[in-house]
Amino acid sequence: MRKTKFKSLVMFLIVFISAFALFAQGSGEKAAAENTSGFEDPVLNIAVFGGGYGDEYWYQIVEMFEEAYPGVTVNMQISPTIGQIITPQIAAGDWPDFMCCNGNDTQGLITTMKREKAILDITDVFDSPALGEEGVTLREKMMPGLLDSRKYAPYGDGRIYFAPFNCGPTGLVYNKTLFEKNGWELPKTWDEFYALGEEAAQQGISLFTYPGIYPYYWEHMLIAAITAHAGVDAINAIMSYEENSWDNPEVREVLEEFVRMAQGYVLPGSEALNHTQSQSELMMDHALFISTGNWVESEMADAPRTEGFVFAMAPAPCVSEDETSYIRNDGDTFIIPAEADNTELAKEFLRFLYTDESVKLFAEKSNGVYATADALELVEGIVSDGVYGMYSVNNQPGVNAVVAVLDAVPDGCNVVPMDVIWNxxxxxLAGRMTIDQWIDQIESAYAEIRSYM
Amino acid sequence: MSRKNFQRNIFISFSIIPPLLITLVFLAIPAVRAFCLSFTDANMIGIGGTSFTGLENYRYMFSDQVFMKAFRNTVILLIVVPLITITVSLILSEILHRGNLREAGFYRVVFFFPSIISLTVVAIVWSFIFHPTMGLVNSMLDFLHLSQMKRSWLGTAETALGSIAFTLVWQAAGYYLVMILAAMTSINNDYYEAATIDGAGWFRQFVYITLPEVKNIIIITIILSMSGTLNLSFTLSTIMTNGGPNNASLVLLKYIYNQGMTNGNFGYSMAITVFTLLFSIILSIAVQKLQRREEAV
Incomplete structure (x- = not known):
């Protein structure tokens, strides 16, 4: 009796171990067809951040790429937490050939890669002809001025390391229908904003709500507001941790205007809300504006809303009437790791992503807009009215776009700048901290960052 | 060696080797590696070279205001939460043990429920209970005509940590109740009968009979509750407040995560990890020492 038990235990262990071995092997690569693509190495390993835009576009574009280049096989890993999945692979020396990265890099992988210069210079891709178009370089096909920003050319030498994916406006989101119903005009200056706030208060509606649990959402509005009053150079100084970049009279004026909000213009309780809860408050018309981005429509697709609710986007408030309004633009990016095995095929895949077919497919499957110059024309009628409307704010007369992201902190520096600035x-806003204390705190963190440079 | 003995040994090795290997590979080696990494400036992907920086990470730690805040919050939780949790568990189990309630079984199940629910779910549910506009807490205050006490519990620096502590107590009290109740049921009923004859009331019986009899289990539950609080505070702080407002509810484990996973600073985050580990070891040794001293008295 005991012997049989022992035998069955051994059998169980054998079966378990072999099943484990099989499983471990099972996640290997697909079988390749005959290679007529013209690329020596026909296997491309890509890692994709699969967030609010869903997976469908990626599965289909990979299929289209494999069809267009017979013999090529694309192995894709796609997940909302792709950073966590590929970090251990990278630490073991196994780099993907191509990565699609989340714009705000919640897992810190891209920040680290940028800091360690582990990203391939892809300037040559943008200077080469765009696929399927005669005499046009890829650079000319992109949204004008975009590639000069430090988001895409992060080291200030004009060389491009990040390729734009879906760069779109982020700023003040509001309900277009509510404004039309009440005959309200979009305010331009801070004074007009607060005047509108008084008017809305009579109907029990607050001027702003915000996700107090994730206060960095304010960057969507404040970066543009600072740019409008203090200029592009001032915002670039902030993004590269320059001395007195916050302790600048013009920046201070904007912060003072911003803090006027504390005089009863914020929806009570906002400080305890997360992003979806605060966006829900907006959609129930409890507040007029929220600082967030163009992805809000797909993010809140299933959330309840007031009748006729339509998402719309407004540029940040200006200090005076004669200033140019600014709207911040931000989005996800593509990179090719410097250590990737198959950089040639990865570059070709990148070119392929910018073709008109791909731009339309992205609009159709993900309700998103690529960062190419004519993307908005191409996707008209394919994307929802809300998304189309929000992206159109970039084309409004008198509105400029600004793309600004914080530089990676130097190696060995323990400061988390996003936390220092926005926490x-x-x-x-609750009056527990003054603007001076806020600025001093940021300036001393910046000084610490500079000491590592 | 007889054949039977041989088989026995084989079976024991089969049983011991896999867990030993797993412990070694996934626990012991990483722990040693973490300790070594804490003396370097390693980043998350192991590129760009790693250099030995000695005690620099530890020196920096004590000048880092955010770390000090996270440490202070963690210490507060580690003192307050186990104390309240075990007190609540003790009172509830005494009621169940001596109360002769007909529904005792039902209460036991109900009290135990929170500890089998996923902690993420607990955090989400409680963040809605504390919700400033549609939350249960504020609605109840309205109902009781105490509207002046309404606040955004998770968004105010003074109440955010307290709200997390409350949730931790709610989540854990039922679990320790079952442990303490098990110890209480093994107390000889004669003691109580004798005490009743001598005229001792419920409170004196609790203090002079129940408490001394379950003292050991109380010490064990306090240590368990401390390690539980240290672990679980991460999930609650991440989901309910994200450490905010302005780090008012940031705890050590969350700061380790922020430094390691958001900032990619493995070296520094490992230094905080080692500190946290040492701190919790010292704390549990202290509690055990306290128990021994009590026993000696």
Whole structure:
């Protein structure tokens, strides 16, 4: 009796171990067809951030690429937490050939890669002809001025390391229908904003709500507001941790205008809300504006809303009437790791992603807009009215776009700049912290960052 | 060696080797590696070279205001939460043990429920209970005509950590109740009968009979509750407040995560990890020492 038990235990272990071995092997590569693509190495390994835009576009574009280049096989890993999945692979020396990265890099992988210069220079891709178009370089096909930004050319030498995916406006999101119903005009200056706030208050509607749990959402509005008043150079100084970049009279004026919000213009309780809860408050018309991005429509697709609710986007407030309004633009990116095995095929895949077919497919499957110059014309009628309307704000007369992201902090520096800048906002708006204390805190963190440069 | 003995040994090795290997590979080696990494400036992807920086990470730690805040919050939780949790568990189990309630079984199940629910779910549910506009807490205050006490519990620096502590107590009290209740049921009923004859009331019986009899289990549950609080505070702080407002509810484990996973600073985050580990070891040794001293008295 005991012997049989022992035998069955051994059998169980054998079966378990072999099943484990099989499983471990099972995740290997697909079988390749005959290679007539013209590329020596026909296997492309890609890692894709699969967030609010869903997976469908990626599965289909990979299929289209494999069809257009017979013999090529694309192995794709796609997940909302792709950073966590590929970090251990990278640490073991196994780099993907191509990566699609989340714009705000919640897993820190891209920040680290940027800091360690582990990303391939892809300037040559943008200077080469665009696929399927005669005499046009890829650079000319992109949204004008975009590639000069430090988001895509992060080292200030004009060389491009990040390729734009879906760069779109982020700023003040509001309900177009509510404005039309009440005959309200979009305010331009801070004074007009607060005047509108008084008017809305009579109907029990607050001027702003915000996700106090993630206060960095304010960057969508404040970066543009600072740019409008203090200029592009001032915002670039902030993004590269320059001394007195926050302790600048013009920046201070914008912050003072911003903090006027604490005089009853913020929906009570906002400081305890997360992003979806605060966006829900907007969609129930409890507040007029929220600082967020163009992805809000797909993110909140299933959330309840007031009748006729239509998402719309407004540029940030200006200090005076004669200033140019600014709207911040941001989005996800593509990179090719410097250590990738198959950089040639990865570059070709990148070119392929910018073809008109791909741009339309992305609009159709993900309700998103590529960062190419004519993308908005191509996707008219394919994307929803809300998304089309929000992207159109970039084309409004008198509105300029600004793309600004914080530089990676130097190696060995332990400061988390996003936290230092934005975490105090709930305290500032609650009167527990003054603007001076806020600025001092940022300036001393910046000084620490500079000491590592 | 007889054949039977040989088989026995084989079976024991089969049983011991896999867990030993797993412990070694996934626990012991990473722990040693973490300890070594804490003396370097390693980043998350192991590129760009790693250099030995000695005690620099530890020196920096004590000048880092965010770390000090996270440490202070963690210490507060580690003192307050186990104390309240075990007190609540003790009172509830005494009621169940001596109360002769007909529904005792039902209460036991109900109290135990929170500890089998996923902690993420607990965090989401409680963040809605504390919700400033549609939350249960504020609605109840309205109902009780106490509207002046309404606030955004998770968004105010003074109440955010307290709200997390409350959720931790709610989540864990039922679990320790079952452990303490098990110890209480093994107390000889004669003691109580004798005490009743001598005229001792419920409170004196609790203090002079129940408490001394379950003292050991109380010490064990306090240590368990401390390690539980250290672990679970990460999930609650991440989901309910994201460490905010302005780090008012940031805890050590969350700061380790922020430094390691958001900032990619493995070296520094490992230094905080080692500190946290040492701190919790010292704390549990202290509690055990306290128990021994009590026993000696």
């Amino acid at each position: 105090p906002v709930p305290d500032v």
